[in-house]
Amino acid sequence: MNPILEALVKSVGILVVALAGFAYMTWVERKFISRLQARIGPNRAGPFGLLQPVADGIKLIFKESITPANADVLVYFLAPVVAVIPALVLFAVIPFGSDPAFQLASNINVGALYVMAVLGVGIYGMILAGWSSNNKYALLGGLRASAQVISYELGLGLAVLSVIMMASSASLNDIVAYQQPGNILGWLIFRQPVAAVIFAITALAELARAPFDLVEAEQELTAGFMTEYGGMKFALFYMSEYVKMIGMSALFVTFFLGGWSGPFVNEAPVLSLVYFAIKVLACLLVMVWVRATLPRFRYDKLMGFGWKVLLPVGLVNVVVTALLIVAGVPGYK
Amino acid sequence: MSPDFLLFLIIALVAVAAALGMLFSRSALYAALFLITNFGAVAVLYLLLNAPFLAVVQVSVYAGAIMVLFLFVIMLLGAERLGREPEAAAMRWQRPLAIVLAVVLIVQAVYVFATRASAVPAVAQAIDAGPLNIGKTLINSYLLPFEVIAIVLLAAMIGAVVLTRDK
Amino acid sequence: MSITDKVVAVVTKIPVGFATVLKTLFRKPVTVQYPEQTKPMSARFRGRHHLKRYDDGLEKCIGCALCAAACPADAIYVEAAENTNEERYSPGERYAKTYEINMLRCIFCGYCEDACPTNAIVLEPIEFPTGYTRDGMIYVKDMLLEPPPAGAPATPQQTPAGKYDRAILPFPPITD
Numbered sequence: 084m085n086p087i088l089e090a091l092v093k094s095v096g097i098l099v100v101a102l103a104g105f106a107y108m109t110w111v112e113r114k115f116i117s118r119l120q121a122r123i124g125p126n127r128a129g130p131f132g133l134l135q136p137v138a139d140g141i142k143l144i145f146k147e148s149i150t151p152a153n154a155d156v157l158v159y160f161l162a163p164v165v166a167v168i169p170a171l172v173l174f175a176v177i178p179f180g181s182d183p184a185f186q187l188a189s190n191i192n193v194g195a196l197y198v199m200a201v202l203g204v205g206i207y208g209m210i211l212a213g214w215s216s217n218n219k220y221a222l223l224g225g226l227r228a229s230a231q232v233i234s235y236e237l238g239l240g241l242a243v244l245s246v247i248m249m250a251s252s253a254s255l256n257d258i259v260a261y262q263q264p265g266n267i268l269g270w271l272i273f274r275q276p277v278a279a280v281i282f283a284i285t286a287l288a289e290l291a292r293a294p295f296d297l298v299e300a301e302q303e304l305t306a307g308f309m310t311e312y313g314g315m316k317f318a319l320f321y322m323s324e325y326v327k328m329i330g331m332s333a334l335f336v337t338f339f340l341g342g343w344s345g346p347f348v349n350e351a352p353v354l355s356l357v358y359f360a361i362k363v364l365a366c367l368l369v370m371v372w373v374r375a376t377l378p379r380f381r382y383d384k385l386m387g388f389g390w391k392v393l394l395p396v397g398l399v400n401v402v403v404t405a406l407l408i409v410a411g412v413p414g415y416k
Numbered sequence: 417m418s419p420d421f422l423l424f425l426i427i428a429l430v431a432v433a434a435a436l437g438m439l440f441s442r443s444a445l446y447a448a449l450f451l452i453t454n455f456g457a458v459a460v461l462y463l464l465l466n467a468p469f470l471a472v473v474q475v476s477v478y479a480g481a482i483m484v485l486f487l488f489v490i491m492l493l494g495a496e497r498l499g500r501e502p503e504a505a506a507m508r509w510q511r512p513l514a515i516v517l518a519v520v521l522i523v524q525a526v527y528v529f530a531t532r533a534s535a536v537p538a539v540a541q542a543i544d545a546g547p548l549n550i551g552k553t554l555i556n557s558y559l560l561p562f563e564v565i566a567i568v569l570l571a572a573m574i575g576a577v578v579l580t581r582d583k
Numbered sequence: 584m585s586i587t588d589k590v591v592a593v594v595t596k597i598p599v600g601f602a603t604v605l606k607t608l609f610r611k612p613v614t615v616q617y618p619e620q621t622k623p624m625s626a627r628f629r630g631r632h633h634l635k636r637y638d639d640g641l642e643k644c645i646g647c648a649l650c651a652a653a654c655p656a657d658a659i660y661v662e663a664a665e666n667t668n669e670e671r672y673s674p675g676e677r678y679a680k681t682y683e684i685n686m687l688r689c690i691f692c693g694y695c696e697d698a699c700p701t702n703a704i705v706l707e708p709i710e711f712p713t714g715y716t717r718d719g720m721i722y723v724k725d726m727l728l729e730p731p732p733a734g735a736p737a738t739p740q741q742t743p744a745g746k747y748d749r750a751i752l753p754f755p756p757i758t759d
Contacts, residue, residue, distance in 0.1 A: 123614040160448075192546065196472040203480020207452070210484065214445065214491050222491060233481060254549060285632050342565040376604045377597075 093187045097174045105325040106136035111364075112371050119354040119375040146314035151217055153310070158215035163312065163319035166208020169201045173330035173369065178256050180343045180355035185217055186256075194255035195243050199335060201241070202289055206232040208323060209291070209298060209308045216311035224307025227382065228291060230296045234389035235288035235295075241397030242282035245275050245404045246338045249415070258341030272339040274414055277400045279339045286331045288389070293374035297382055332366035333359070340366075420456060425466055431457035444490045469547050504570040585708075614736045628708035632684055634704055634728040640735030642672050642728065643703035645750045646679035650704055654706035658688035659695060666747075670739040675750025682724040686712035701751055 110125065110132065119123030150156060176194040179185040189216040191197060206228055213225015247253050249271060250261035263269030272279045289296040295306030299307035309320050334357060336342060345358035378386065431551050438450035455478045462471035554562050584592075605734030615622055624630075635643045662681035672678035689712075695704050714720045732739050 118608050119604050121610050121613050123612045190466060193468050193472050200476035200480055202473045203476045206484055210487050226488060226491055229484050231482055376600050
């Protein structure tokens with residue numbers, strides 16, 4: 084097949100899956116968190132409320148588009164777009180299945196670093212939205228977002244670094260291959276539990292999700308950087324958050340849960356897609372579970388936790404991992 | 417014209433335009449945004465030179481971390497709303513100095529282009545600019561500059577910590 | 584609190600919280616699917632006002648406007664008119680020609696109920712006033728008045744002279 088055509092088909096496929104995933108992730112989250120709070124959740128639009136995302140989408144599309152007075156119009160309109168692009172681009176390097184056909188860019192040998200770069204850029208949407216809205220809540224939300232993401236990116240980087248050291252490759256395919264597809268004990272979560280925990284915590288912070296959702300803390304900042312956004316522009320921010328949630332879960336699966344590996348993958352490659360989807364869904368449900376359990380961090384505690392706990396622990400973990408690898412301890416090389 | 421060259425031309429134009437936009441933009445925030453665009457374009461240039469590692473590091477360090485801090489400071493200080501300061505007398509010596517330095521830079525660039533331009537693509541093809549090679553080069557060939565920079569950065573960090581302490 | 588204590592607390596206490604939340608997953612949801620399901624309401628709940636009738640179909644309200652006087656929110660407007668034996672609405676001399684309650688103002692305190700000398704106005708837990716317009720939230724007499732009891736004629740009635748001279752009929756025995 085023509086490589087450009089192939090890339091185009093795969094991109095469209097990823098886009099469709101990501102959009103459908105976004106729409107139904109909102110439904111899954113609302114349903115699951117309702118059950119965790121002894122409620123029922125959306126059940127009016129269609130059977131089991133399954134048409135709720137459609138109804139939400141229609142509502143958001145037909146809402147009036149408002150531009151606040153004295154807003155920086157260009158940046159105000161660009162910010163939602165800037166927020167969505169990194170969320171979608173994240174999926175380019177993730178191996179969804181055992182076959183190279185299940186990955187968009189399979190030959191990138193710095194996939195893990197690419198992911199870090201894309202995540203680092205992903206924050207601009209929030210910052211620019213906060214600045215351009217000409218609203219003090221939005222500006223405070225944007226400032227919090229920038230400080231928070233800078234602080235937690237270091238911990239995330241250290242967790243990913245441990246994984247790269249273990250697999251001695253920054254390619255996501257190599258990392259999955261290193262985790263011995265087919266043997267559950269090969270998963271890196273069993274050999275790098277500290278890195279896995281740090282990754283999980285910092286991933287929640289990068290996503291600005293509970294308990295790190297200070298960026299949009301309703302009680303203090305109305306809706307944070309999204310305060311002045313409505314209609315489709317708001318939907319784009321929402322979309323970037325949920326698509327990034329799916330992307331982060333996919334990364335956690337790739338780094339720590341053996342990626343697409345599972346029984347009978349060699350006989351039926353399609354199964355690998357199914358395993359990957361199941362693992363990602365499990366991670367997403369855990370995220371909702373965390374949201375239902377933990378209260379929000381206080382702002383100064385958040386920064387202190389990032390710099391004084393996660394960063395040192397991550398550094399020690401990297402050093403210990405390096406020592407174990409050099410010493411040739413079984414399981415670490 | 418190969419597709420690579422066409423891509424290079426477009427990206428180079430974007431990079432130069434973004435750099436000029438950064439220079440001539442009145443608003444500090446727009447200047448920062450132009451600079452981010454420039455960094456992104458330069459990252460693509462690295463990709464064209466077969467150095468994906470450098471490209472990714474360029475984006476994640478400069479565009480992803482340093483410029484976020486820049487924006488943070490600009491927004492915190494409200495610097496984008498400051499008017500143009502009247503030229504202070506004490507700063508007058510800066511202009512001739514800037515011109516001299518610019519001339520030096522241009523001469524340098526022309527010299528490099530004249531003598532080494534043809535070598536760059538060949539070198540880019542030959543060298544493996546992966547993390548392993550870059551790490552080895554830093555630790556072996558450039559150990560002294562590497563350590564010097566580490567000390568300079570440490571000094572800056574200590575300075576920042578001292579500045580934030582109460583008297 | 585030393586660092587060790589903190590680490591121990593984090594490792595031991597946080598899983599308890601997660602387990603508690605997860606346990607809720609297997610609990611029956613407490614949601615009541617209003618309006619299909621409703622929760623049983625106290626018999627003394629003060630909902631919408633109803634204007635009552637006697638068993639013979641006459642209205643209990645005599646237009647005395649004591650309810651309007653008692654109303655702390657000034658939500659009730661009553662205009663009285665004279666009864667005649669040819670066109671009788673209520674026992675006694677007068678009846679309420681106009682009876683309006685502004686449900687947006689009403690605070691459902693039940694003072695009107697207490698003030699009423701004939702027990703004509705009762706707040707019942709059956710209906711809740713809702714509406715799309717401000718005008719629609721002003722309930723007029725036709726909306727408040729209960730239909731006549733089965734077999735009894737509606738008002739106005741033609742009544743023999745002398746039968747309804749008193750405004751307050753002897754109350755039926757209280758059977759609550």
